[in-house]
Amino acid sequence: TQLLEQSPQFLSIQEGENLTVYCNSSSVFSSLQWYRQEPGEGPVLLVTVVTGGEVKKLKRLTFQFGDARKDSSLHITAAQPGDTGLYLCAGIITGTASKLTFGTGTRLQVTL
């Protein structure tokens, strides 16, 4: 059973478009992270959210943690080809010490 479901699984859009990736779970997370991974490389941490309802911005990326800390979203404005990659949400379930559970992943392709 996958504890963190991401949607969509795959997204192909043109440069300049906006998009939102969702990360959902039935479990409560004490913290949630978003990573981006390029082929043949390890994931790179983008952001960490810990408070329900928290919103963080990183240039054109906006991250939101759900009020109940069971879900999160990543919104990209005016996507660019450099945004192409695998986006992974990951979180620590409340009560489980330090183990990071990864989402199913969203593969984003941005074309010119």
Place this chain on the structure above:
Amino acid sequence: GAVVSQHPSWVICKSGTSVKIECRSLDFQATTMFWYRQFPKQSLMLMATSNEGSKATYEQGVEKDKFLINHASLTLSTLTVTSAHPEDSSFYICSVGVGSHYYEQYFGPGTRLTVT
């Protein structure tokens, strides 16, 4: 954050041989490191938690005798795949946990293992 390296970046070995993968924390003393496995087009699956100076904690379904983990210092953890078989071919990635609850993890660049 933390800067993490892995060696080798890729390795090809014959079935039945053993392969050692190194994970180094270059600028952070890591009491805890994590080993993940990733199949093509899939997400990361935690294999084990590596604890400096003590035994690793393995996830359910991961054979501890097949995937030997040693964390002898605060900067080095090793994963040895013993008697490798083609089904062990995968992308192996380590990470370093930072913070009081290790909720931020910084990943190495990964090691691609191909067993022929």
